[in-house]
Amino acid sequence: MFTEERQSAIEKCLRENGKVKVKELSEMFQVTEDCIRKDLKILENAGKLKRTYGGAILSQDYPLKRDVVDRRQFNLDKKRTIAAKAFKLMKNNETIFLDISTTNIELAKLLATSNMRVVVVSNMIDILQILATNPSITAIGTGGTMYQTVNGFMGAATIEVIKQYSFDRAFIGSCGVDMTDCAITTLGVEDGLTKKAAVHSSRHKYVVMERDKFYFNDSYKYAYFDDISGIVTDEFPDDTIVSTLERAGVKLF
Numbered sequence: 001m002f003t004e005e006r007q008s009a010i011e012k013c014l015r016e017n018g019k020v021k022v023k024e025l026s027e028m029f030q031v032t033e034d035c036i037r038k039d040l041k042i043l044e045n046a047g048k049l050k051r052t053y054g055g056a057i058l059s060q061d062y063p064l065k066r067d068v069v070d071r072r073q074f075n076l077d078k079k080r081t082i083a084a085k086a087f088k089l090m091k092n093n094e095t096i097f098l099d100i101s102t103t104n105i106e107l108a109k110l111l112a113t114s115n116m117r118v119v120v121v122s123n124m125i126d127i128l129q130i131l132a133t134n135p136s137i138t139a140i141g142t143g144g145t146m147y148q149t150v151n152g153f154m155g156a157a158t159i160e161v162i163k164q165y166s167f168d169r170a171f172i173g174s175c176g177v178d179m180t181d182c183a184i185t186t187l188g189v190e191d192g193l194t195k196k197a198a199v200h201s202s203r204h205k206y207v208v209m210e211r212d213k214f215y216f217n218d219s220y221k222y223a224y225f226d227d228i229s230g231i232v233t234d235e236f237p238d239d240t241i242v243s244t245l246e247r248a249g250v251k252l253f
Helices: 004-016 022-029 032-046 076-087 102-112 123-132 156-162 189-200 211-215 237-249
Strands: 020-022 050-052 056-059 093-097 118-121 138-141 145-147 152-154 168-172 176-178 183-186 202-208 220-224 230-232
Touching: 004 022, 004 032, 004 220, 020 022, 022 032, 022 056, 032 050, 032 056, 050 138, 076 102, 076 202, 076 230, 093 102, 102 118, 102 123, 102 202, 118 123, 123 138, 145 156, 152 156, 152 189, 168 189, 176 211, 183 189, 189 202, 189 220
Parallel strands: 093 118, 093 168, 118 138, 168 202, 202 230
Antiparallel strands: 020 056, 050 056, 145 152, 176 183, 183 220
């Protein structure tokens, strides 16, 4: 098979499955893994895909770069699964930080319908509005510069407020994991610095994200595996990734 034919076949696999793995492609086409990596690099340069840890995904179809306000209904079942797991980690009388995250919106709904007595600080307006319906919950907004695309606050003023707190637990959103650098990523610097402040101000810090995000990373690294307590996800990733996380001391929920 010629190089161009193999690359076309790889594109077809991507369209059918959403992602591919280097090892599987190597076995499928009977070529070395280095050869497949070169194919993926060429296809990435052509804008056909986004390379990830151990493979690639269809970058143009991946939903992570949508505005938060457009992602509320996306993968809703998965987000509810993650929220249910995260809710079980909370305890009465704790002070909790809920980051800008559509998964955290679902977590806020569970809190609002519960009997828990907690203080919740958040920089997302949706979350604050949900929590305000329960008189047992003290909901505190960070304020700061308002970003319409996320319906929340980010940046220097928000960070200064977050730094004044000592949270028992923080639940932080993510746009993906860079398995090569063992880093948790997000889209931009303002969001990244705000998340970083929440991580530093919390005793227990959990990243809430769907399984698919283990195979994708974005532009800003706001934390490393050493910085977090665990990752709450709807379904565990591949064994290779699970082993890497275990070696780094990151617990999966």
